Amino acid sequence: MQRKNILASFAFAASALTTAMPANAQDVLTGDTRLACEAVLCLATGTRPSECMPSLRRYFSISHRKLSDTIRGRLNFLNLCPVANQTPQMQSLVSAMANGAGRCDPASLNTVLLSWNNWDDGRTFISNQMPSYCSAYTGHSYTDFAGTIPRYVGIPERGGYWVESKDYDRALAEYNARIAAEDEARRRSDYGN
Incomplete structure (x- = not known):
């Protein structure tokens, strides 16, 4: 519940910032500056409304x-938002977003965490350990990913893989049937039968 309160407070502060300014000061939050602030808000949750499409x-x-240049470019973009550097917590949030957003979905995790077992039979497996950049992003005190964090189905040695949280029960049933x-x-x- 604390994360939702922080997220709601941030959203309120951002909207208050734009509505409380005189008309000429509001002009600052246009173009990429405005899109950067919207992106910070949109990337802070796992459920994103359609209004997030332009900024995302x-x-x-x-x-x-x-990849390092992409992360740096995305960080520079998010830093265009005036609140991005106001506190150490906001700086760590923006850094976590730049490092994790777009890299912590099941498709990305299943690709990045794929390894092969050269010393045994050469089969591949997908690690069940989420990368630290994903944990920093989804677990940040200013984000709310409750119920939307990818979940791991099975065990690595038996073909486990990452799925959307909403698909976990179905995927687990399919995995158990396959096993x-x-x-x-x-x-x-x-037994030769």
Whole structure:
């Protein structure tokens, strides 16, 4: 509940900032500055309304050849928002967003955490340990990802993988059915049936 209060307070402060300013001062929050502030608000939650589309489109359009350059470019964009550097907490939030947003969804996790087992049979597996940049982003005190954080299904050695939180129960049932079928096939081959 504390995260929601912080997020609501931030949203209120940002909206109050724009409405309390004289007309000429409001002009500051236009273009990329406005989009950066909206992106900070939108990236702070796992459920994003359609009003987030322009700011998130702008944020995710920042892409360079090197990942480090992309992260730096996205951080620079978010730092255009005047509140991004007002407190150490906001600085750490913006840094966590730049490092984690767009990299902590199931598709990204299943790609980045894919490894192969050279010393055994060469099979691949996906780690069940979320990267530290994802934990910093989704677990930040100014974010609210309750019920939307990707979840891991199964175990790495048996083909486990990351899924959307809302799909977890279905994916777990499918995984358990697959494991039961594999175990039964192995049992039959071991006993020659």
